Amino acid sequence: MKRLHWYIARHYLGSSRGGLLSLITWIALGGVTVGVTALIVVIAVMTGMQNDLRAKILESSPHVIVLEQSASLRLNDWETVMDSALAVEGVVGAAPFALSDISVLHRGPSGNYSQSATLYGVHIDTTRIAPTEMERQIVEGSLDLAPPASGLPPLLMGSLLADRMQIFAGDSVVIMSFENLNQDIFGGYTPTIREFEVTGTFTTGMYDYDLKNVYTTLAAGQDLIGLEPDVASGIGVRTADPETAPLVAAALGERLGFPYYVESWVTTNRALFSALRLEKLAMQLILFLIVLVAAFNIVSTLVMVVSDRTREIGILKAMGMTRAGILRVFVLQGAWIGVTGTAVGTVGGLGLCFLLDRYEIIKIPPDVYFVDHLPVSVQAADVVLIVAASVAVAFLATIYPAVQASRLDPVDAIRHE
Numbered sequence: 001m002k003r004l005h006w007y008i009a010r011h012y013l014g015s016s017r018g019g020l021l022s023l024i025t026w027i028a029l030g031g032v033t034v035g036v037t038a039l040i041v042v043i044a045v046m047t048g049m050q051n052d053l054r055a056k057i058l059e060s061s062p063h064v065i066v067l068e069q070s071a072s073l074r075l076n077d078w079e080t081v082m083d084s085a086l087a088v089e090g091v092v093g094a095a096p097f098a099l100s101d102i103s104v105l106h107r108g109p110s111g112n113y114s115q116s117a118t119l120y121g122v123h124i125d126t127t128r129i130a131p132t133e134m135e136r137q138i139v140e141g142s143l144d145l146a147p148p149a150s151g152l153p154p155l156l157m158g159s160l161l162a163d164r165m166q167i168f169a170g171d172s173v174v175i176m177s178f179e180n181l182n183q184d185i186f187g188g189y190t191p192t193i194r195e196f197e198v199t200g201t202f203t204t205g206m207y208d209y210d211l212k213n214v215y216t217t218l219a220a221g222q223d224l225i226g227l228e229p230d231v232a233s234g235i236g237v238r239t240a241d242p243e244t245a246p247l248v249a250a251a252l253g254e255r256l257g258f259p260y261y262v263e264s265w266v267t268t269n270r271a272l273f274s275a276l277r278l279e280k281l282a283m284q285l286i287l288f289l290i291v292l293v294a295a296f297n298i299v300s301t302l303v304m305v306v307s308d309r310t311r312e313i314g315i316l317k318a319m320g321m322t323r324a325g326i327l328r329v330f331v332l333q334g335a336w337i338g339v340t341g342t343a344v345g346t347v348g349g350l351g352l353c354f355l356l357d358r359y360e361i362i363k364i365p366p367d368v369y370f371v372d373h374l375p376v377s378v379q380a381a382d383v384v385l386i387v388a389a390s391v392a393v394a395f396l397a398t399i400y401p402a403v404q405a406s407r408l409d410p411v412d413a414i415r416h417e
Contacts, residue, residue: 008316008329012305013336024301025337031294032341032390033348039287039386040349040378045356046280047382048375050273054242056206060213061265062131062236063245064091064252069259078232084256085237090248092240093129096232097122098221103191104157104214105174106165115165117158117214119175121221121233131236134202138215144169144200145215153220155196158210159203171198180226194224207366291390294341295397298334302401305333306408314410323406330402331395338394342387353378 013025066085068075075081078096085094098121105114122135124145130136137143138156145154152172167173175196181189196216204210222229239248245264253262266273306313313326355361357376366372 010336012309012329012333024297024304028294028297028301028337029341029344031297032291032338032394033345035287035290035294036342036345036386036390037349037352038290039284039390040346040383041352041356041376042283042287043280043382043386044349044353044376044378045374046276046283047379048357048377049369050276050280051377052375053206053272053276056204056209057269058242058265059133059204060206060209061268063239063242064237064249064262064264065268066235066237066252066256067261067263068234069261073233074227075232075234075260077230078235079230081256081260082235085235085252088248088252088255090239090241090244091237091252093131093238095123095125095128095131095135095236096218097234097236098218098225098227099233100177100179100221100225102214102224103176103178104161104165105176106167106171107174113165114176115161116212117161118212119177119221119224120213120215121218121224122215123218129238131238134204134215135236137202143202143215145217146199148197148199150197152195152197153216153223154199156215157198157201158213159201160207160210161212161214162198162201164211167198169198169200172196173198175224177224180224192224192226194220196220205372288389291393295338295393298337298394298397299401301337302330302334302398303404306330306401306405310408313405313408317408317410326408327402327406330405331398334398334402335391335395338391338397342390342394345390346383346387350378350383 064085066075066081067073075096082094082096085091098119100119100121102117102119103114104117105112122138122145124139126139130139134143138145143156145156148154148170150172155173155175157167162168173196175194176191177194178191180192182192202210202215216224218232219229221227222231225233227233237248237252239245242265246266249262249264249267253260256262317323317326353376356374360373362374363372364374
């Protein structure tokens with residue numbers, strides 16, 4: 001009997017009276033396919049954007065930072081604070097840093113020109129785990145921050161900043177800091193000026209970082225902004241799992257107490273990731289409307305089938321097919337459209353995601369979107385949710401026309417013209 005139900009449902013999916021129903025069937029199938037494909041691709045791109053931004057931010061930013069609340073924005077006795085941080089469960093690395101907004105002045109053949117930047121003075125300690133991936137590469141020597149032969153302090157520059165200023169390894173630059181002002185004999189104030197030698201460049205893939213960030217040693221950074229050896233701008237902390245950073249920050253803040261201020265990378269970048277999550281949710285809702293439109297196509301298809309096959313339905317009921325059997329025929333017909341369209345759409349979506357990820361087909365401006373191409377990250381949970389929602393909507397769309405068909409009176413249906 002089950003094979004009979006499926007045989008009839010498959011027959012009704014075919015053409016009738018000029019092929020109109022066959023065309024409508026394919027339109028409904030195409031709607032589900034397009035909707036599922038669009039959902040998978042867009043959600044994968046949005047997830048990839050979040051993951052890519054997260055990875056790039058964590059490459060250069062500590063999972064947790066410790067600051068001291070004071071007018072001078074300085075953290076005193078950083079060694080004691082660092083030892084306290086390392087004693088907290090979940091912390092695997094910590095180091096002090098010196099931070100300053102600076103101006104980089106380069107004396108080129110066509111004249112002097114400067115660019116604003118952010119200077120990080122990092123602590124190079126091979127006996128401890130570095131708080132960031134960038135500092136780990138510096139400590140291990142992958143990025144060169146060794147003292148140059150000239151005796152000048154070393155400087156590591158972002159690749160975009162170096163390209164813009166036409167600076168190469170071995171060139172010397174002048175760094176001006178306005179955080180450590182010197183008063184002259186006339187009562188005026190002048191910035192602190194130091195000469196550095198560029199020892200190399202780095203590329204993170206994050207436009208703002210590669211254009212703005214420069215690194216030097218902690219001692220050189222302290223000297224530039226007028227800090228004593230036991231004073232730093234803050235402490236960078238690395239956790240075993242970046243996702244646990246808020247919990248570690250809360251525990252560390254409770255341990256240190258006032259006047260220290262502890263903040264995780266989640267809090268620091270809260271506005272950015274909140275906007276991305278909201279955008280992802282909005283795109284999910286908008287694209288799911290495509291699947292809903294496809295569901296209405298399924299409803300219209302089955303309604304027209306019922307209208308077109310009324311006499312045949314009456315004959316089937318007169319021959320002994322029950323209302324449940326008629327109901328099953330039309331549910332199978334709509335379910336076939338939903339399941340087939342979902343399957344084809346899933347394969348198409350996953351294939352398109354593979355092509356976008358493998359060949360980086362679509363390029364985007366990095367100064368606007370932080371990355372230079374569409375990142376793609378397919379999450380199994382997202383795919384399962386999309387597939388389940390699509391099949392469920394398609395199944396619900398079959399209920400009304402199937403019930404209407406099952407309620408037809410055999411005599412009236414046979415007399416139907």
